[in-house]
Each structure stands twice: as structure tokens, then as C-alpha cells.
Amino acid sequence: MRLRKVFGALVVLGALGGCSKIPGSCEQDSDCGLNQFCHSQENQCFDSRYTGLSIEIPVEHTVVGAGPVTVRAHLEVNPVARPVYPSQLSFTAKRVSDGTTTELTQQSAENGTYTAVWTPPTEEGEYILQATSPEAAGLSASVQVTVDRTAPSLVVQVPGAQSTVPADGFSYTDPKATTPAWRRDQTVTVRVESDSKDLDPASVHVVVRGYKGGTDVTDLALTPVTPCTKTYCGTVEVPLWRPGLPDFRGNFLIEVTANDVVGNVRQSSTPIPVTRWKWAFDGASGAIRVTPAIGDKGTIYFGTSDANGKVFALEPNGTKKWEKQLGSVLGSPTVGKNPDGTDRLYVAPGSGTLATVYALDANGTTLAICPVPGAQAGIVTSALAITHQYLKSQNATFETAISSHNPDDGAFLFFRPDLPSTSPIQCTGRGNPFTEPQGASIVIQGNDYFFSAPRSTNPTAWNYRFNPELETFELPQTYDYLSMGAPLTGMGLAEGGTLVAAGGLRSSTGTVRGGILAMYQVPSTGSSYKWQFPSDPTGSEPVRNMVIGAGNVVIFGRDLPEGAAELTAINLMAPSDEAAVRATAPNAGSFPGAPVLGASSTLYAASFTGPEAGLGEVSAWSASDLKLRWKLSDSVGPAEASPSLDCTRATDGTPASASHGVLYVPSLDGRLYAFVVDSPGLDTSAPWPKYQHDARNTGNPETPITNCR
Template sequence: MLSPRLVRQTGLEVTVKLRKVFGALLALGALEGCSKIPGSCEQDESCGQNQFCHPEVKQCFDSRYTGLNILTPAENTILGGSSVTVRARLDVNPEARPVYPSQLNFTVTRTSDGTSTELPLQGSENGTYSAVWTPAAEGEFIIRATSPEAGGLSTSVRVTVDLTAPALAVLIPEAQPSAPANGFTYTDPKDSSAWRRDQTVTIRVESEAPDLVPTSLNLVVRGHKGGTDVTDLVLTPVTPCNGKTYCGTVDVPLWRPALPDFRGNFLVEVTASDPAGNVRQASGSIPVTRWKWAFDGASGAIQTTPAIGDKGTIYFGTSNTNGKVFALEPNGTKKWEKQLGPVLGSPAVGKSPDGTERVYVAPNSGELATVYALDANGTPISSCPLPGGALGPVTSALAITQHYIKEENVTVETAISNHNLYESGIIAFRPDLTSGRRCSGLSTASTEPQGASLIIKGNEVFFSNPGDYTVQNYRFDPQVGWNSINTFRSINIGAPISGLGVAEGGYVVGAGGLRSPGGEVKGGIMSLFLSPSGTRTWQYPRDTTGSEPVRNLVIGAGNVVIFGRDLPEGAAELTALNLLATSDEAALRATAPDAGSFPGAPVLGASGILYTASFTGPEAGVGEVAAWSANDLKLSWKLSDSVGRAEASPSLDCTRTPDGTPASTPHGVLYVPSLDGRLYAFVVDSSGLDTSAPWPKYQHDARNTGNPETPITNCR
């Protein structure tokens, strides 16, 4: 009788050989008299441990399981501190039924000291077993999987645990503002270490970790007070690295993160990882300010609005007896100065016949004034009045247009102003003429308020008449000179008009007010519509009595009029109105209470931002500068220190390259004139004036021409 147990063989080879053996035995009759072949079976239970019953030949065979393998982690894997799933698979002989043991043992042994930890089985399915290991220490470890029920099959992998994230250092250089020079100061008086909002800072990141993965580096610049972050900046590897294993730099444009304040801090966060997945974060802070520079001309208060030329040159005058006209470069250097006397009316920038820049300014000397045309170097090229003539003090703005002069059959640039003397009125200055028309005028017996606006629209001029609290309108006729437009009738709001603007649709809008010695106050807004068919008038509020004086205004897109109130102390509201509303309730679009005191006009900047400069502030002698949402007058930020009181309106320009070309950046510069004699330059988040607004600033445009036909901005 045959009783041997067949040796271990697997797969198709075993089946083929078995069939040959049993076939031969049967043919020889060797199995005669045997009722059962030794080792035969019907099912697995009839076989010994770890054996299986072959389903075709009904014979027991050894080795149900052909192997045990650890699937994860792989050999020589570097692991971090995170939990890792250990997975092992028990392979079954293809000829056997897939019956798997219920248990598989996992152990982790530290090679340095032999410390061993058993991992509880977490799950098993179809011969795949898993456990979870959370490394608690660094070093080399052996992970072993053993199956006692599968004949003691065992396998292992060797891994390394690294729990230390790569070290990082974020290096932010200190700001290096220029030293004070020639009347300029460049350091924020409240934060001497701050970088300017319009600068770019180069940040350096270093690491001594040999296992840092450079591609894992990620940098984020956090906006101030939860504002918009910058996430698309990429570090660039650099050499030399001073013995470090990694060095990289990145340029951070400080105008990109959100800065909902005048000063703030941007947090720079850098993260990096190693092959084990350990993550390190390092950070640094960049102090940022909107302060650009301040210039002190040491020649009296600045009571005029700066005019800005093609290349960003800033022109303004000062008001003491030795008053001067200054030209400053936008980078904070002085181009020239000219001592001509007190300047109380805002200058305007025009063009000479050869296209070079020309500056019109009207300094006063006692009760007399002279209107000058200065070339780009500050040299007077002509003046008005003519010899023997006299002009009274000029305290209002200058406006610029083109007039056709019949006597010389030429169209020339004309500067219009209003002077106050015994026979006050309009003065028209044409420096390119040689005839009597070079300096001519019209007596109107009007006395202009300080800082009053002047509009020139084609051949028509609009200015206030403080005598009857209305606006006058005259037209220049090349044949006969100036003529009053009799069809024009403005509203008498019971107070002198000082601010003027032109709205969409031909509306002339005025702002005015008074404060009587007895304490009575009046102030408001009026408008009228010029058309061939007549006039349309409008007034806000309907009753101006008791309303604080309004000195100036701006007009935004959709004919939204924005203005503040003029207070000797304290703060009043800032108001936005819909010009065409039929009632006070419908007219009121938005208001900001306690916004400040505003003798000057606000400025409407690009990106929907409104800027104001206040006469009053938190303490005596200090003003305030603020930025608001032009849509709803929500405050964005306010500077309540380090700036003097403002009586005149601010100006706004784009950022400039060194040669004066407008820069392609989303920020610009706000120029604030002050009664402390300083002109302040602040970096703001508007790239120039709002070109969609019909009248975004005092005297309409960057040049102060008071002419709606002049491009609003010199920026592109």
C-alpha cells in the first residue's frame, strides 16, 4: 500500500505530475485491494495544519501559503512623525482555496537598543493585514510581520524615522530711508524702521538642513489686519550661500498685500518640508508705512492746491511775505524755487508753443498781484499786468483755455484769473501775444473768497459773485471781448459760493457757506443746467440755514456730488448726494459723521477711493488725512498724527519712474498742502485720479486748469 506523503510542489506542475503518478499506478493494478489512498481528502479539514486539499486529485498537500510580504512602508523608507499604516499581504497557493488566518503579528524594533513594540492589528481583508504605527522617537527601526498560523512565515523591512523638520531662517532687511536734505524728510516720524508702501523688499530664506526639499518651499505674505494675502511669489535659489545648504530670495512688492491702515505690518510666512514630510514654518515681519516724504519750504503756509505736470513735477506756492513758488520732483528732490511773493491762488500748468511745460502763478505783493508765466526751469517768460497797469490780490484759482485772437489771427493759450481791487474782475493772460490782448480783463466788481474755484469751458468762464451769492457767467467773443451771459441765472443760497465743478449733462455745481459774526451759519450745494432752452436749478439742503458752510466739492461718475463741511474746530459729516434727486431724502446717497473739517475739496482716486485732508485733528495744530470708499463713504484708513492742518485741497498723481514716466503700478501719491508750511507726500492705493469722474478734484484735473476739456490725469 502507498503511504508516502508527497513532497511539496505547487501549481500546475504539481497537478500534471500527480496525474501521471496516479495514472501509472492504476494501469499496473498496484492499487488493487486498497480501499483508500493514503493522504487522500475531500476537504481542507481532512488535512494537517497548513496543508490543503487539492480540489481535483483529492490529495493533501503542504504549503497553503506561498509567501508573506510587507507592502508598506517599503524598505529604507524615511518616515516622519505622522502615523504610518503598516500593511502586509499573505499570499495563497493558486491551487488552494483562499483561506486566511485571523491573526497576523506586527512588531517594531529599534535597532540601537533592541526595544520592541507590538502593534495591534487594525484590520484584515482578503489576506491583507494592517496596523498603525506612530513613531515616538528617531532612529533606525525594523518592522516585522509574522503569521503563526501560516507555518511561522515572517518578513521584515528596515526604515528610518526622522522627527526633526528642516530649520529655516527668514531674513528681512531693515529699511534705509534717506537722511533729511534740502527741506525734505523721508522717514515716517512715528516709525523710522518702516518700509514705504511703494517699495520692493528683497527677502532671503536660508537653511542649514541637508534634507530640506527645495521644491517644498512655499511663501505667503499676509495682508495687514486680515487683508488680502499674496500667495504667488516664488523663491529663487541663489549663490553664494555662506556655508548653508539652501539660500533663496524673493522680491516682495509692498503695494500688493492689503494695508487697511496708514501704517501696518506684513507677516512673511515660509514653509518647507523634508523627505519624511516634517514641515517647518518660519516667519518675519515687514513694517510698512504710507509716508513717502515731507517738504518744508520755510516760507510760510501752503494755502493752495499743488498742480502736477506731465512728468509728475509738483508746483505750489507759499504764503508769507517772502513767499516762493516751488517745483519738486516726485522722488522727493527740489527742482527749483522762485521767490515771487505770497501765493494765495492755486497755480495751473499749461503748454508753451513748443510743447514745453509752462506754469501760471499769481503771487501777491500787498494789495497788488502779478500773474506770471514761468518756464519749466522757473524763469519768468512773461507777466501780467502790462507796464502801468495794476491787479488786485489774487486769492482764487487760475484756469487755462485756448482763445482765438482776431487781431493776430491766432489761437493761443490763455490763463484766466479773478483779482480783487477797486475794480475787480477777470484777467485774461496770453503770454504768447505781443498786442494789448496779452493782458486784458473785465471789471465785475466781485471779491473772490480765499481758494475759490474758477471754471473755463470753451470761451465761457464761471466764477462766484460774493456780492449777491450767485455764480456769474461770461463769454469771450473774439470780436468784442467779454460779454455777460444774460440767460444764466444761478441760485442764491444765502452764502458766497467758493467751490465749482461741471457735472455730466452740462450741470454747473457750486458749494458755499458763511459764518456770520453773530454765529449764524449757512451752507449747501447748488446747481444749474445750461442749455439752449434755459436753466434747471437744484439746491441741497432746501433750507441752508443752520447748515455748516460747504467750501468745495467733487463730482463722481453718475453725477454723485461729494463734499464736507468747514468747521473752525471739531468735525462734521462727509456727504455724498445724487445730483438729480427731487428731494433731500432721495438726494442723500451716503454720509460719514464726524469725518473732519474740510475747507478744501476731497479727491476722487482710481479704484473707487476718496481722499480727504482735514483742517482739524485730534489736537491743536494737527490735521488728518483719510481714505474712504467713494461708493458708501466707509472709512478705509486715517492718519491722525504727523500731518499739519489743511486749508487747501490735496492733489493726486500716479507713481513715476525715475524719468517721470507713469509707472505700471496700482498705487499713486497723494500730495497734501498744509498750514504748517509742509507739503506731504503719501503712498495711496489709487494709480491717479478717477478718470470716470467728470470733476474728481479741485480745479478738475492734475494740472489745475479748471477746464473740463483738459484730460483729467497725466497718468496713462
């Protein structure tokens, strides 16, 4: 019995002994010592949960630049250990040259991958980036990198503008430009070079900054070029009409940026001096008192006014095509067409009180004259006009130039050069009731011809109507504007056929009157509705001419002997003076001539007065609100006649596809000025965008406004 009890106790003790842990065995990591882990299959504690630490990026011997560098390290866990990772690694950057060490701030930790961001210092050289895990038995990893903070070299070369030697009456250099300047209608080739071997060619980028906040150009591309003695050479074509230029002259800034392979960025910039000055021509034969007419290929025709005055034909590029000494030209010429489509110029030079109308071909050869030699006609001081008359006797339609001659033998002449010189109707006349020069030039609508009484008489518009069946003129109809109390000096036709006139008076006693008048319908039958602005023109400075924009917006300046008056834009037929005024620009200048409405909603004006005696001004304005865009005040003569506007031309005279054009300004100093402007010709949406309607000066709405097609 006692033996059985002893044996039972031994069995119990043996069972209890089998339940105790075997040394090194485990169920979980907490059963193991520091830095040990519990083997997931053998349930034994093992050392080294982590098998390695590596830096994945950057790799050894990487070259880094100035930008932030991501340092990414990865801690490898033993495959049989549970994936438990410490929350932090220690990141440092040490400069090799002196051991200076910087601690980096860890940015993220996920599944054994850790990141930190290092901003390389300004000191270039070798650096060691190190990651250490204090919880992983001091595992660490490092890479050596090179810091390169030097941006690639860039040299931007803008060639100097070449000065053209004055020749044959032309000057091509802006007289007030402080350095030789490129013209706004030119293209300049800019060269970019770099001798940095680590330059990234794909990163080279060009921006051309507009002047004074003007529009920037950002879409230009560099083209690699050879030969090249540098690591990189490229050129870019800069069209100087594209950047914004809210002035007559200024400096664009070409900025070139590029980076090397590690992101160091270099920017280099160089100014490009630019001017709107294209050329000036001095005919050395008197003041220019007429508006130039523009031919089909852009030829500019005009005359000068001294006793030995000449007629000139100039090419748009600034060369003289021909000149012809015919006498004083006081009335603006007009351009028609020969049967072969080439230009036919009508001009009426004179001497003393007599004048002759010439029809000249595009080369200056005389085709016909009117009246015939030996006959007489008075001087022509207003613009010639062109229409196309059907003659029943010929059963054909003929181009007909119309001129008004005063004071001696006052007459209207109708000149048809396509008829033979022996024909009695090649040059015919109609009595002119006035013996003084008329106030406004002839304007035409169909078979109706409108002109005004002389400046010294009442404000009256006259209308001759041509009867093609009888080949005669009906008795003239007159439309008086006595309420204006001043003679009419300019006329035009608005939308709907409204005849619009400008009037003005400055008497020897100091009385001034001036404004805009309108007749409701043209041709008028019986009574007509009349309108004027201002309703009382007394005290308003004279208005000599005007332009009419889309929607019948009339824009005009005022004529002062000195000083400056406003430009005004009004709504035609508005019910009151207050409702009429759309915009005004005070102190804009003195304007004996009409402004010009250009495409791109820009108005151009030439002033008789300027900042000092002997100078005038040329200005550009927003046509919608008369905000000034630019003004030239230091190098243009006073203007009495209206300017002309044309598009840019190719070398053969055909219109070029471009966003710019050329403004031609005649001056009393005897020069014709050509300026590059930001309108590719006249505003074709306007019913009367310039003096005498169109580029050819025909005074006829049936003529296309522009030769630019």
C-alpha cells in the same frame, strides 16, 4: 457450489476494498489536517499552503517623518493551492532602543495584500515594523526604519529699512513709526536660508500676510541665489503695495514654509514694517494755501504764502527741482503746455494788494508776465484756469490762462504767452464787478467762464461768454441762489453740463448755513431749473467745495473751526432730501477744501482739524459707501487747501504701471506731504474728481483728468 460462493464473496470484498481512501489523499482542503491544503492536481494533502510573507512598503532603512506611514504586507500562497487567505495579519511597531511595542490596526485585506497605518511617535530613532500571520504557521516579516521628526531649518531675513538723511527741506522718515519702516511703494528683497541637507527645495513657499486681515499675496516665487554658504539660499522680491494695508502704517508678515524629503514641515515668519509716508517738504516760506498742480512728468508745482513766498517745483522722488522767490501765492497755480509739449506753469504771486501772473517753463525760467511791468492788477486768491481761445484776428487758437484779480483794479486777465510780448492781446483784461475776493474759483466750459460773487455778498454765479469772432465778451449773465442764503465757495461741472456749486456761511452772530446747489443746464438761456441740498440749509454747517463722481454723485465735507463734521454723498437732482443721501460718515473732520476721488473707488480728504491743536488729519474712504479705510492723525498739519493725486512715476517721470499712487497734501504748517495711496491716479470716470477738475488744476473739462497715460 460452495467454492463458487466463497469466490464471489472475495470479489465483493475486493471491490469494497478498492473504494476506501488512500492515506493522505483528499478531495478538498477540509480533508486535510491543520495548516495543510489539498493539492489541486494530485489530490494529496500537503503542508505549507503559504510560501512566504513580505513587507512591501516601507522598504528596509526607509526614513519616515511625522505623517502617517502605510505598512503593506503580502502573503504568498503556494501556486498549486487554492487562493485562500486569512482575514487578519498582526502588525506591530517596536522601538529598537527599549523594545517598546505598539500594535497597529489593520486597515484592509484583499487577495493576500494587507495594509495598516502607523503614526510615528514623537521619539526619533530606529523602529522595527513587523507583520505576522498566526494562521500561516507563524510566518512573519519585518523591516527596520528610521523616524526623523525634525523639520528643516529656515531663516527668513528682512533687511532693515534704510533711513534717508533729511536734505534741502525734505524729511523722508515717518516720524511716528516705532521702527524704521519700508515705504508702501517700495520692493524689499527677502532672503531665505537653510542648512538642512534633507530640505526639499521645491517645497519652499512664500506667503505675505496683509495687515489686520488685509489681502494676502500668495503668488511670489523664490529664486535660488549664489554665493551661498548654506545648503539652500533663495531670495524673493516683495512688492509692498500688493498686501492689504487698511491703515496708514503697519506690519506685513512674510511666512515661509518648507518640508524635508520625508514631509516634516517648518514655517518661519518675520514682520515687514510698512508706512504710507513718502516724504514731507518744508519750504520755510509760509503756509501753503493752494492746491498743488501736477505736470506732465509728475512735477509738483505750488507756492507759499508769506510776504517772501516762493514758487516751488518738486520731483516725485522727493528732490527739489527749483524754487523761485516771487511773493505770496494765494491762488492755486495751473499747468499748461509750451508748443514743444513741456510744462508751462501759470502762477500769480503778489505783494500787498497787487499780483502778477507769471508764465514759467519747466525749469523755472520766466517766459512772460501779465500785466506788463508797470501795470497793476489786484491780488489773486482763487485758482487760475486754462482754456484755448480761437482769435479770428490771428486765425489761430492760443492757450489762455485766466485769473481773477481783486480788490484793487478788479479785473479778469487773459494771458496768452505764445503771442509776442509786443502784441496788445498777449495780456488783456475784462472788468471784474467785484472789489473783494470772489468765493469760488473760475471754471470753464467751451467759451463760457463761470465765477462767483465774493463771500460777503449774495450767492450768485456769473457767466462771461467769449465771442471769438469779435474777440470780446458778451454781457455777463447771473444766476442767483438766494434760497441758499450763503455765498458760493466752490464750483464744478457735472455730467450733462450741470453747474454745481457749494455754499456756506458762518456769521458773527452764530448763524450757519451750508449746502449744495445746481443749475440744470450750462450755459443757460432764459430761466433755469435750480436745485439745492438740503432743501432748507439753515443750521447746516458751511460747505466750501465738493467733487462729482460718476453718475453725478456729489461728495463733500463741511467746514468747522473746531471739532469734526460728516462727509456726505448725495445723488444730484434727487426729488427729496431723503432720496438724495447715499451715504454719510459722521465725525469725519473739518474740510475747507475739496476731497479727491481716486481710482480704485477711494476718496481722500484732508482735514483742518485733528486730535489736538496744530494737527490735521488725512483719511481714505470707500467712495461707494464712505466706509473708513484708514486715517492719519498723529503727524500731519492742518489743511486749508485741497489735496492733489498722481500716479506712481518712473525715474524719468513717465507713469509707472502700478496699482498705487501718491497723494499730495498742502498744509498750513508750511509743509507739503506726500503719501503712498492705493489709487493709481485720479478717477477718470468722474466728471469732476478734484478741485479744479484735473491734475493740472485747469478748471476745464476739456483737459484730460490725469497725466497718467
